[in-house]
Amino acid sequence: MAGYKAPLRDMSFVLYDLLQIDQYSNLKLFSEAPRDVVDAVLEGGSKFAEEVLAPLNAVGDRQGCVRNSDASVKTPDGFPEAYKQMSQDGWMSMSADPQYGGQGMPKVVAMAFAEMCSSANMAFAMYPGLTRGAYEAIAQGASELKSIYLPKLASGEWSGTMNLTEPQCGTDLGLIRTKAVPQDDGTYKISGQKIWISGGEQDLADNIIQLVLARIEGAPEGIKGISLFIVPKFLVKDDGSLGERNGYECGGLEEKMGIHGNATCVMHYEGATGYLVGEPHKGMRTMFVMMNEARLGVGMQGLAQASIAYQGAADFARERLQGRSITGAKEPDKPADPIIVHPDVRRMLMDTKVFVEGARAFAYWMAVQADLAEVAPDETTRQQAEDRMGLMTPVIKAYFTSHGVQAVSDALQLYGGAGFTREQGVEQTLRDARISMIYEGTNGIQALDLVGRKLAANGGRAVFQFFSDVDDFVSSHENDDAMALYVEGMKGALSHLKDATMWLMKNGMSNFDNAGAASHDYLELFGLTAMGLVWGRMAAVAKEKSGGGDAFYKHKLATAEYFFRRVLPDAASYVAKVKTGAEPVMALPAEAF
């Protein structure tokens, strides 16, 4: 099984050549993270991911988590020590607010580190990932609770979770039954059953902070009666030390296809003490803040799994000797040529490569927008950044995970029979990655979010801004003949996207089923166009720098060309599918299936 080697050169290309994050050094957030500091952080982070997390990945899959008879949960061997080291070495607090003990690094840097952790060990990385999510939700939604919980979550001393799903409700949270009964002291008693709670119980952290959606007695029906609560495993005394065990326990662990190292818990709450976060009945608002952040994180998992699968496949393709090149032996002194000489092997590698590198550039671009949305001095920049991020969150979540899984599957395919065996590790990567298309809102839900909410928000302001981002790219390079492939490609993709958008505006409002039927293909088209824009920008940078003799830029340019010639042509068929409307999709009665 191949190890993991963090793609630091490519990350650095995205951060400094493409996004040029040093241009923001007028902002405190960025000025306190100059390039040498960022380089050192990513270098150190890569060692942690490669040396501590990666070796535990197969162990986690094989051992899985075990629920003991006392309802405690044992994570795989090595996980508790790795978690402790991650916390103590400060890796968990990277982007947290310095006032709560965080290191205040830009989100884009934290995302690069998170990508490494997820590539090295997705099941493990979910524990700190969800802890960061809980930190954000409490930072956004709570007030007096912040000083108690944020420093402990920032450091990772305590871990965090999200408790949304119940047996009768996943996507449709309006059906939540878990109830919260107000107490005289201002706390609530929480009772009900939650399922599929990642990290709901484990042996990594001293305390577990459950963020629980529940319905306060007498609350309105449906989604407008849902409140958010902090329910710690151990109650916190006034001096911040841990008190008695709260009234809940893990009722069982789910057996699942992958991410065995992450404990997926059934949670039984029986009058557990909970603390309201924000206002009553407004829990979904805070939860959505957390979910949007989490959705970008899940998109990044798709990229991260594709990245590790790509590395292994590339090594295998260079090493495995099998058959001869159809244009004549390339290594005649060996019994056979390495399989990388075969065009169809190249095709799978190139498809995977353009996805991984394009997705990385796209994700980091959005992470910079997340930073700018918070710290840019002018309102226009903040709003534009917010708009981009909001629009692209469902696109990144769904496009990255479905194409990420496809990329892992392509990588597995390249191994032939060896890919199907446990030994090479790539089959685990495929099993682990598959959940990313489902959790934090299935990809179908993301597509509905895009067409039903994001597209129309503020009169379509965000989508028109994206069109103008593409127009800017086109006009910047229109007079450069060497950029014709990219300019023409983006003109074509944009015209398809506008065509599909117009169709949706016209037909999606008159019959909502048209919007629903089109949503998947529209999101695909959107993701493809955004990937095109990112690859076009990378081509421009690489072209400019490729004169210097560094082969990296020449190869980047050739990779961009592959994307434009062999991936972008899919745009036309997405438009055709969007425009069929709901009729063929909905034609059959339910009993005909």
Add this chain to the structure above:
Amino acid sequence: MAGYKAPLRDMSFVLYDLLQIDQYSNLKLFSEAPRDVVDAVLEGGSKFAEEVLAPLNAVGDRQGCVRNSDASVKTPDGFPEAYKQMSQDGWMSMSADPQYGGQGMPKVVAMAFAEMCSSANMAFAMYPGLTRGAYEAIAQGASELKSIYLPKLASGEWSGTMNLTEPQCGTDLGLIRTKAVPQDDGTYKISGQKIWISGGEQDLADNIIQLVLARIEGAPEGIKGISLFIVPKFLVKDDGSLGERNGYECGGLEEKMGIHGNATCVMHYEGATGYLVGEPHKGMRTMFVMMNEARLGVGMQGLAQASIAYQGAADFARERLQGRSITGAKEPDKPADPIIVHPDVRRMLMDTKVFVEGARAFAYWMAVQADLAEVAPDETTRQQAEDRMGLMTPVIKAYFTSHGVQAVSDALQLYGGAGFTREQGVEQTLRDARISMIYEGTNGIQALDLVGRKLAANGGRAVFQFFSDVDDFVSSHENDDAMALYVEGMKGALSHLKDATMWLMKNGMSNFDNAGAASHDYLELFGLTAMGLVWGRMAAVAKEKSGGGDAFYKHKLATAEYFFRRVLPDAASYVAKVKTGAEPVMALPAEAF
């Protein structure tokens, strides 16, 4: 977890409405299997698949196979009994030659039964599947050995395997090292290591007939020095009874992503007694006969896994209540609508449905060709049938398995989080199905077989015949306005396919890498066009019969329409990719990955 319900109505539609196999009742093979017999066979077969095999599917996955300390292998609980029942009730001998104890049913009927078995329990069905393959190879290649081995393989009393792969060679069998030393008595001593041998050792049958590729001492290098041997687990005495144990053993079992119920063995041959099948050094010829049959069988596995996944997903979509239809509540008396009301859920169901039903019709059409290639009285019909089958074998293997896996993945997605848990069973289906893209020649190898061998064979005779099959469809329905969608669709698809074929003929010969780089997308285009032809024919039949008031035909027509409007548009992007040529695919040096 949902059970399996054999789609007998749809099978009957394909056999009798679409293919009208009763038209061949002038042929003995078919006259001895009149409709009432076929109906009874499939009805009985469906009970066996549903009641005996399906309940063992999850058991097989969880228990897997175990190698005991004496190198014997224990299959999962219930497998030996099911195997014995399958053999004793005559299910294994369905299409075998009556002179060897078979029942002489047409291959197309045997394929329908094999589909049911594979849907119900893929890992189990591989044991009799490989036994049938061994039967065919011996029937084709051996002479005096037939009477010893064929009756026992036909009945399933003995089982069969294929031993091709070695650690240093999978696709490239020219690198085989296993050696065969001629003995004075005409037998050979076989020594070497084989890996990934499905069913190489097990506790199901009284004897295991290994078909082993090996190199006779002094044979020419490479693929032209490979011979095929029968190596029985127990030597067979002259009276047909079992003698001493042969000189080999199972050295270990592979841990793998899926098909845990099937024992994937490392085999150590140490001077084992082998019997040459056919001529020395001509083993690949016989092996290819067996592999072609096996490739159709593997394609059918893709269809079969998609079929069982589709059934479960359709049930789940009708039962799971979550959210409301965006056009207004459909079941207002329930807490939520069943998710089948959502267009994006429909899209996934419809995509899966059109694949399953189209693939079934396509596969059975080819199985009829396999029958006609053997029993048609006139040379022209036999040759055309042979041509169709040869051309379509790689297409069916690759297109059915890659789209079958995609269909299972779509079905899993529809369950949301539940799909990722073991409980529903669909995650096992996805893990099991994934091997079908790899074994019996990876899908990349199938694509090379299509462009490198099948296309050019006999001056392109087979491909021109396929073009004329499409032309026949077009001209038969061109004057029927109600068939315009199908006629125009097939005209367009054929024109794309011809365009891509011309490009290949022109550019693939001048630079073989162009053919290799185009092969995957060319095969996709070929498969899509053939699926279109099959769906067009089904539409014509359904249209004709839908007047009778049977909703089945109306639904079939609506399903055909979905295929033409929402799947066929992919043709254009495949052509675009074919025509990029090798340049963008091969641009990077190996070290740039």
